[in-house]
Amino acid sequence: MVDFKKLKISSPEQLMEFMCKNMKYGFTYRNKIFTDTEPDFQENMNKFYKIRLGEDFLKSGYGVCWDFCEFERDFFEYKKIPYECFFFEAFVTREGGGPTHTFLLFSRNGKWFWFEFAWQFYRGIWEFDTKEDAIASIKKKFVEFFNKNFSDVKVFKTNKVTKRLNAFEFVDFCYKGKRVE
Numbered sequence: 001m002v003d004f005k006k007l008k009i010s011s012p013e014q015l016m017e018f019m020c021k022n023m024k025y026g027f028t029y030r031n032k033i034f035t036d037t038e039p040d041f042q043e044n045m046n047k048f049y050k051i052r053l054g055e056d057f058l059k060s061g062y063g064v065c066w067d068f069c070e071f072e073r074d075f076f077e078y079k080k081i082p083y084e085c086f087f088f089e090a091f092v093t094r095e096g097g098g099p100t101h102t103f104l105l106f107s108r109n110g111k112w113f114w115f116e117f118a119w120q121f122y123r124g125i126w127e128f129d130t131k132e133d134a135i136a137s138i139k140k141k142f143v144e145f146f147n148k149n150f151s152d153v154k155v156f157k158t159n160k161v162t163k164r165l166n167a168f169e170f171v172d173f174c175y176k177g178k179r180v181e
Contacts, residue, residue: 002074009107010079011079022058025066025120029050045167049064053162053178068117082145087155087158090143090146099146114126122141155178159176
């Protein structure tokens with residue numbers, strides 16, 4: 001487990017600040033860094049990626065939304081702040097998947113907040129009246145961002161990841177969560 005007290009992170013705002021200063025988008029495999037600026041990033045993710053958790057993630061300094069969301073989950077559990085994590089997968093056709101995204105929502109003072117680090121275009125902490133409003137807004141942004149006519153966007157509430165999973169295992173794991181309509 002990450003020692004957030006030692007890192008001097010005690011609020012969602014401090015967590016965002018820490019992540020902005022210390023983390024980058026991508027992943028590492030055998031000391032090689034893979035970033036989404038490379039044309040074969042997705043292919044390399046399919047071959048080499050495994051989710052990093054806890055201290056292993058911190059040492060790496062690199063992650064994708066899946067890693068970031070689990071790190072964020074650890075913080076919100078540590079601070080006992082009510083939260084839920086979600087997984088989107090968009091389908092371009094019914095036969096095959098498409099882009100995915102994981103994110104965390106937390107509750108404070110009767111409102112829900114989208115804690116978004118990985119998706120740089122929307123990086124920040126966004127306020128909503130309800131959890132349902134947050135999910136609908138994020139889903140709309142997701143579809144608009146990819147500018148695609150998705151046949152479906154599946155939404156799942158995810159459970160905590162407890163072991164290193166490759167990309168395919170992670171998606172299967174998310175499908176075991178509760179489907180959100």
